[in-house]
Amino acid sequence: MARRQPSLKTRFLLGLLVPVSCVAIAVAVGGSLVISHVVEVTHDRLLKGSLLAIAERLAVDDGEITVDLPRVALGMLETQSDDSIFYRVSLDGQTVTGYEDLPLPRSATIAPERPTFWDDNYHGNAVRIAAISRHVYGINKPVLVAVAETEHARHQLWREMIRELALAEIVLLSVVAVLTWVAVERGLGPLAQLKRQIDRRGITGSKDFQPLDLHLVPKEALAPARAINELLDRVSFATQILRQFTADASHQMRTPLAALRTHLDLLKRRLAGSSEMTQMVMEVDAQVVRLDRMISQLLTLARADEDALVRSPAERISLVTKAKQILALRAQSAAARNIELQLEVEQDEMYVEANELLIDEIFGNVIDNAIRYGPAGGVVIARLSRDGASAVVDIEDDGPGIPPTERQKVFERFYRIARADGPDGSGLGLSIVRVLLDRMSGSVELGEGKRLGGLRVTMRFHLA
Amino acid sequence: MRILIVEDDKALVRGLSASLKAMGFAVDHELDGAEAASIAISEPYSLLVLDLGLPNSSGFEVLRQVRASGSKVPIMILTARDATADKVKGLDLGADDYVRKPFDLSEFEARVRALVRRGQGRTDPLLTCGSLAIDPAMGRATLGDKPLDLRRREMAVLKILMLHHDKLVPKDRLIAEVFGFDEPVGPNVLELYIARLRQKLGADGPRIRTMRGLGYLLEGH
Numbered sequence: 001m002a003r004r005q006p007s008l009k010t011r012f013l014l015g016l017l018v019p020v021s022c023v024a025i026a027v028a029v030g031g032s033l034v035i036s037h038v039v040e041v042t043h044d045r046l047l048k049g050s051l052l053a054i055a056e057r058l059a060v061d062d063g064e065i066t067v068d069l070p071r072v073a074l075g076m077l078e079t080q081s082d083d084s085i086f087y088r089v090s091l092d093g094q095t096v097t098g099y100e101d102l103p104l105p106r107s108a109t110i111a112p113e114r115p116t117f118w119d120d121n122y123h124g125n126a127v128r129i130a131a132i133s134r135h136v137y138g139i140n141k142p143v144l145v146a147v148a149e150t151e152h153a154r155h156q157l158w159r160e161m162i163r164e165l166a167l168a169e170i171v172l173l174s175v176v177a178v179l180t181w182v183a184v185e186r187g188l189g190p191l192a193q194l195k196r197q198i199d200r201r202g203i204t205g206s207k208d209f210q211p212l213d214l215h216l217v218p219k220e221a222l223a224p225a226r227a228i229n230e231l232l233d234r235v236s237f238a239t240q241i242l243r244q245f246t247a248d249a250s251h252q253m254r255t256p257l258a259a260l261r262t263h264l265d266l267l268k269r270r271l272a273g274s275s276e277m278t279q280m281v282m283e284v285d286a287q288v289v290r291l292d293r294m295i296s297q298l299l300t301l302a303r304a305d306e307d308a309l310v311r312s313p314a315e316r317i318s319l320v321t322k323a324k325q326i327l328a329l330r331a332q333s334a335a336a337r338n339i340e341l342q343l344e345v346e347q348d349e350m351y352v353e354a355n356e357l358l359i360d361e362i363f364g365n366v367i368d369n370a371i372r373y374g375p376a377g378g379v380v381i382a383r384l385s386r387d388g389a390s391a392v393v394d395i396e397d398d399g400p401g402i403p404p405t406e407r408q409k410v411f412e413r414f415y416r417i418a419r420a421d422g423p424d425g426s427g428l429g430l431s432i433v434r435v436l437l438d439r440m441s442g443s444v445e446l447g448e449g450k451r452l453g454g455l456r457v458t459m460r461f462h463l464a
Numbered sequence: 465m466r467i468l469i470v471e472d473d474k475a476l477v478r479g480l481s482a483s484l485k486a487m488g489f490a491v492d493h494e495l496d497g498a499e500a501a502s503i504a505i506s507e508p509y510s511l512l513v514l515d516l517g518l519p520n521s522s523g524f525e526v527l528r529q530v531r532a533s534g535s536k537v538p539i540m541i542l543t544a545r546d547a548t549a550d551k552v553k554g555l556d557l558g559a560d561d562y563v564r565k566p567f568d569l570s571e572f573e574a575r576v577r578a579l580v581r582r583g584q585g586r587t588d589p590l591l592t593c594g595s596l597a598i599d600p601a602m603g604r605a606t607l608g609d610k611p612l613d614l615r616r617r618e619m620a621v622l623k624i625l626m627l628h629h630d631k632l633v634p635k636d637r638l639i640a641e642v643f644g645f646d647e648p649v650g651p652n653v654l655e656l657y658i659a660r661l662r663q664k665l666g667a668d669g670p671r672i673r674t675m676r677g678l679g680y681l682l683e684g685h
Binding site: 251263 | 473475476478479480482483515517542544545546548564565566567568569570572
């Protein structure tokens with residue numbers, strides 16, 4: 001099972017809510033104790049009032065104890081609840097008046113004139129009993145007065161207060177949770193921004209290794225952000241090394257290639273006449289030319305990755321003029337394969353701001369491809385048109401085209417389509433085109449030519 | 465007609481030497497930049513073929529030193545670098561041509577001929593003196609309508625004499641221009657070539673005059 005990613009929000013929430021909940025529970029426990037106490041004290045006071053009222057009415061009449069029970073004494077205890085009131089006046093364990101079976105205090109010694117309270121059970125009902133022992137003039141033994149009350153009102157009051165306490169706590173916890181969430185959300189805002197900054201780096205084709213702007217990064221996130229900057233720095237360095245290596249290696253390879261080619265040329269002169277050997281030398285020669293082309297393209301790529309080439313001064317270039325120039329330069333190689341080059345201009349005078357070398361390289365690669373891979377005796381059409389703020393250059397041939405599944409792959413470096421009859425390429429041409437166009441915020445895509453049925457390469461440039 | 469190749473890749477040097485020797489040039493080779501600059505200044509070369517990436521000193525430095533000495537020798541930069549900035553720098557420092565590796569051998573040879581020709585202040589690719597003509601591109605000499613069968617070294621000597629026809633060419637200069645450093649030069653070897661040339665030119669051709677103790681002179685008419 002995959003482990004869940006740790007979440008800062010969850011951590012903050014738990015970190016705050018758990019202690020707050022503990023406090024809330026403590027408050028609840030303490031609160032319920034206090035509530036029980038308050039309820040007991042309040043009700044005991046009422047009970048005591050009734051008890052004293054009855055005790056006040058004790059009198060001795062002919063040596064007999066009488067109680068003139070006042071309505072008010074029991075009325076004090078009447079509440080909305082259906083509590084029942086019981087009383088008993090007894091002397092020396094003998095009931096004088098009231099309910100005879102009302103329990104007496106278990107302890108026989110009740111301090112005189114001090115009301116005593118206890119919980120008891122009467123006919124299956126929980127009752128609170130208050131009792132007082134009183135000396136009545138004329139009787140030498142203390143008279144015990146007891147008043148009992150069932151506990152419904154108490155319990156009801158207790159429940160209400162507890163309910164309100166619980167409600168208050170739930171509200172408190174919810175508010176804390178919501179506020180925490182909002183605070184965490186706001187606190188983490190800069191992190192989201194940091195993420196966007198990081199996202200912008202390393203987009204395909206872009207080699208933006210600029211360090212992150214640390215001004216808006218919160219103090220707590222500074223350490224990871226700095227680490228990312230260091231990493232970016234190292235990646236940038238590594239890329240630079242790789243680029244430099246590619247450039248150096250390509251340069252170094254040119255000299256042996258020059259030696260190889262020189263000796264081959266000398267050999268060709270000696271071999272004039274021997275057709276089989278000449279054929280073999282020609283094969284070697286073709287591979288030397290191919291290697292040279294590959295090295296040049298590697299160099300172009302290494303340079304395209306450098307910003308220097310892209311940042312080099314842009315000029316206002318007429319695409320139409322440029323296309324004519326580049327096609328003219330290819331006239332010879334096209335003629336060699338008996339290929340007809342055509343230029344169609346739907347929109348005159350389209351200008352782009354770009355480095356001329358880049359445009360040469362882009363157009364050159366695509367047209368060279370069309371000439372190299374199109375069938376001998378075929379047609380290559382270059383069409384210039386306009387689409388909103390973009391100049392569109394379509395290069396179409398009547399060759400076999402590229403199947404849709406391969407159309408993305410051919411932009412990868414060194415990717416070549418396996419074809420039995422095609423010429424050998426370097427697998428770099430289209431990646432150069434894409435990298436350079438990316439650099440110019442242009443785009444390139446492959447499709448099927450509507451008119452010739454071969455490959456159509458569509459390039460878009462921002463108009464100046 | 466000597467050419468100095470300043471290049472550190474020996475295989476390439478061997479190839480270039482083979483081609484240049486077949487064209488009738490004497491070829492010297494130097495791979496150390498600092499050394500190359502001093503030889504280039506002191507010896508009468510017709511052309512300097514200069515690589516930019518050299519041990520000890522960059523090709524640009526050699527170029528600077530040679531031009532600073534006032535030498536007018538034609539210089540061809542032959543390099544793997546194809547950045548425009550390098551081309552501009554090389555040409556501005558006084559190079560006459562810039563060829564990128566790898567190159568087509570016949571194009572290299574044509575450029576060598578053109579540079580040598582311009583170094584001699586000529587525009588006509590043909591060398592002529594009376595009825596004698598040499599086509600350096602084809603490596604062919606003709607006397608009147610008849611082809612003249614010359615050996616490589618004979619051709620080299622004759623070219624120099626033709627370049628300076630009607631003027632005295634000192635013997636040591638002739639030797640310096642015809643033979644490379646590593647070629648053994650016997651005391652009478654030049655006399656031998658002159659004798660053969662006189663024989664081949666015969667009575668109809670221009671006459672080579674010996675000026676004892678000084679050198680040789682080709683008479684135009």
